[in-house]
Amino acid sequence: MHEKRVLTALRTGGAMSRAELAERVGLSRTTVSEITGNLLTRGAIIVAETDAAVRVGSGRPAERLCLDPSSGQFLGVDFGHRRVQVAVADAAHEIIAGGVSRYADGTPWDERLEIAFALTERLARETGTHLGALQAVGIGVPGPYVGDQAGVPEISWNRSLAPRGVDTAFAERFGAPVIVDNNTRFAALAEAISHKSAVSDLVYVRLSDGVGGGLVVAGRLVTGGRGFAGELGHVTADPNGATCRCGKRGCLETVASTPAILRACRERGASVGSLDDLAQALARRDPAVEAVLREVGVTLGRVLGATAMVLNPDEVVIGGEIVHLAPVIVEQAAATLRFELYSIPAAEPVVVRAAQLRDSDGAVGAIAALFHQSPLLAEYAEAAPPAGSSPSQRRSTS
Amino acid sequence: MHEKRVLTALRTGGAMSRAELAERVGLSRTTVSEITGNLLTRGAIIVAETDAAVRVGSGRPAERLCLDPSSGQFLGVDFGHRRVQVAVADAAHEIIAGGVSRYADGTPWDERLEIAFALTERLARETGTHLGALQAVGIGVPGPYVGDQAGVPEISWNRSLAPRGVDTAFAERFGAPVIVDNNTRFAALAEAISHKSAVSDLVYVRLSDGVGGGLVVAGRLVTGGRGFAGELGHVTADPNGATCRCGKRGCLETVASTPAILRACRERGASVGSLDDLAQALARRDPAVEAVLREVGVTLGRVLGATAMVLNPDEVVIGGEIVHLAPVIVEQAAATLRFELYSIPAAEPVVVRAAQLRDSDGAVGAIAALFHQSPLLAEYAEAAPPAGSSPSQRRSTS
Incomplete structure (x- = not known):
């Protein structure tokens, strides 16, 4: 301090x-x-x-x-399905370098790591940033990251999940302690501390290629007993709905992921193949597209409403590029959620809002997770040790 | 220590x-x-x-x-709709006195307090327990207890809720610090620490006159931003279901509370007016009653499954006298819940079990909340000050 x-x-x-x-x-x-x-x-x-x-x-x-204006103190890395982002912050927590490298969907993880290393070192060279004083590295990955927890199996149906060992690879490369976690969880944390006064209870959901979530409860990121907390995408929204890639039917992801939304628009006859098409359809007030987005908002609001009834958060935040193109999703989800919370009196109703950080800010979310000054990180995680020291539990589960 | x-x-x-x-x-x-x-x-x-x-x-x-075998160190009080229980524990955390007094449903709270005081003092007299060394008083009340939190309105539709000031009344009477909270939340805590090794992530639901719940996340009781966390009873289970006393339709409480279950049995032609009747119907394997209980288990399993998908608990615990009479509810809820968690790999599936503590152990749950030695209570709540000291926030919401 x-x-x-x-x-x-x-x-x-x-x-x-x-x-x-x-x-x-x-x-x-x-x-x-x-x-x-x-x-x-x-x-x-x-x-x-x-x-x-x-x-x-x-x-x-x-x-x-x-x-030292050229000293990188915190390195944030965000692995997506098709790109990696890197951001470097100085001792004053200002971002002093940042960039992105793309790769094909399905690129093996050893190649992704090499791409991330090369990007980081190129950024450092180009911006005259030196990385010798890194205090910590934060790495966001898609899906749950189980690290070296014994007895936790990998998820077979989600092939984009990061393998164990991502933390060690970065710790060895940069000689700094590493925290790895689900990037949606980091985004939840970044949203919670994006205010002047941090919000202590927040539910975050992101609509993207999949649907993920993260929770902040009593000022702390929630990992769950086995590290899988926040999986809002696989809450059943409709027991008779479409088959999900996980094997169940009607998961929230089958309704509210970006591909699912675009597909629903096409099934109603709207010619919508991409987010750009969706934005244009909304600009010309396509009624089929409006209806689909309202329905998505209702389903999302119900799932978030059940979650909010259980957790009583101060804020519910909806992220993903699509909510910035189609604010009607947030508007409808907010209305549905508030009705779900009808039983609970509130002097001020729960805040439901679009995320402040965009998907392109993932590396910033990872850096936010490193700022141990935040009470939100107290007791959350112990960083992975730098290379050479003895291995220890990455994530506090007690 | x-x-x-x-x-x-x-x-x-x-x-x-x-x-x-x-x-x-x-x-x-x-x-x-x-x-x-x-x-x-x-x-x-x-x-x-x-x-x-x-x-x-x-x-x-x-x-x-x-x-001192006769020195009460911890006083636990549990107010129900129709009775108050009191338990006294000694310095070794053994219960050395306990009892119950009944009152009519709807008895005003000032009378309930007097009944509780009289019961406590009678118990002390009868058992030779002296109450001069009380370290703390834990009080469970039905529904959320908002204490003196500014800006939190009372709940108008739930007339059995405790008024503000219960804490001060006990603090003045016994000259000891007081913690007041929802008794279902205390029960959740008691279940979490009922093992040799405390469980750090637990979801608790109780089927009773209403349906309530409590959460332990990362070893801490969850209050939520405004103190209303754990309201599983008012999660919508069926948007087209029966009207709930809260005003919504199809809340879990309209399906899984004891009165709702008995009503559903009667609607199927079973002559079931009480829990005793239900036990007898099950003993003679009444098919209508079996079917109702299975359906209750499915609905309960879905709501708990969505909660478990979000929170990834180690254990899900179902309490209330009815689950001890009708274990089929827990059995079916467990099966449904495990399917809801199908997306999540697990070396050991989540434990779903009936509560160990019975409804008649409410005062013990309140005492469990006082044992500050438990890491589960770290930072959870500051006890109300004894009479004479300045008022302060009862419940940590930060």
Whole structure:
């Protein structure tokens, strides 16, 4: 916490001496010297100059310290089905480099890792960012990530899931501790802390190629007993519905994933092959498309309503590119959800809103998960150890 | 924690001197003297005798300490619709007194409080228990308890809800800190810690006059943003179902509460007016009753399955007297729930079981909530202050 204040002072106040810093943050000079010594060693800050030029009187000139503008402190990586995103944040939590590399759907995971490494190192080169002082790496992956938990089987029906060992590969490459988790869960966390005052109870769902979710309960990300919490996409929305890739019928994903929505539009005669087509159909107020989106909103609102009845969240957040093109989904889901919560009195009804972060901000969500200053991460996860240290449990399940 | 070890040693080892105690628990004699001094002051332990009789050699005889068998340390109270239960536990967490007083449905809350006070004091008299050393009082009430939270309205449709101020009334009467919460939530906690090794993720539902629930997530009781978490009874099970007392249609409560189940049996021609009648109908294998109970199990399993898909609990526990008479409800709910979780691989499938504690153990659940030694209660709630101190937030919502 003291370190954070020192870093904030340097970010907002520019270069200053240890004495000025001590006065500004209200800490003793001894404490400030300890903190800045550590930050210098880690490469988070640098000695900018001495104060000889501005100094009045005699005596040894004092060093002036400032943030190293080229030092990456936090690396965020987001693996999607067809692309990987990378973002680097500095000690002040500002994003200083970011980029994306695409790959074919179904690309093996060892290739995806190499693509991510190459992207990260290219970004560092191009932006003059050095990665020697990385404090931590956050990695979002599609679907649940079971890490090295004993006794948890892989999911056979979802071939895009990350294999065990992603954490170790990054820890070895960058010599920093690594947290890996489902990217939708990271997005939930990023939404919860996207306000000035963090929201402590939040339900997040993302409509994408699939439908995923994440929960923040009492200020903490929820993993569940076995690491599979938040699987809103496979809640049964209609026991007589379409067959899902998981084997059940009528999962929320069979109604509210982007492909399912586009398919439903086509079945009603709308010529909608892509999200762009959907946006155009909405612009010309295609009634079949409007009806489909309303129905999706109702189904989504029912599933979210049952979840909200059980968890009593402050906010319900709906993410995915489609909700930004078709806000009617959020509007209808909000109306249905509020009726589902009819039994519960509320001075202020639950907030239902579209996500603030877009799908293209996945790496930012992973970085948000690294900012341990957030009370939301207290006791959530222990980062994977850097290469060379002994293996330990990645995720707290107790 | 040290205090707990001292108390455990005295409970299992009987009377012993401070020196013996220090050796047994592996603490310094100074520390043991401090702890026992405090326990003596609070009346939790007493000086049983000196060791003069058993002592070899000369010197001043040492005091032998033991638990005060008549000292109530924890008071648990459970208000139901038609009765209040009281239990008193000693420093060793053993129940040393307990009883029940009945009242008419709809009895005003000020009368219920007086009945509870009278019962508690009568129990103390009859069992020779003294209540001067109470460490804390736990009180279970029907429905959500909003305490003094600003901005949270009362629930108008549920007239059995406890009014604000129950905590203050008990704090003033017994001069001890008070925790008040929904009794179903306390039951969830009691189930989670009923094993040798506490379960960290548990969903609890109780089928009674209504249907309520409670959640333990990552080892903590969940309150939700506004204190209404766990309202499984008002999750919509069938949008076209019967009208619920809350105003919606087809809430789980309209299918799975005890009165709803008995009504459904009668609608199928079974002459079932009470739980006793239901037990007899099951004993003679009444097919209409069997069918109703199977259907209840399916509906319950679907709602619990959606909840379990979102929360990924280790255990799902179904409570209420009816599930002990009709285990088929749990059996069918378990089967339906496991199919709902079909998407999630599991080395060990989620445990679905009937509650271990019965409805008549409500006061024990309230006491379980007081045992702060349980990690399950860490950061859950701050107890209400004893009378005379300044009011503060009863329930942590951050």
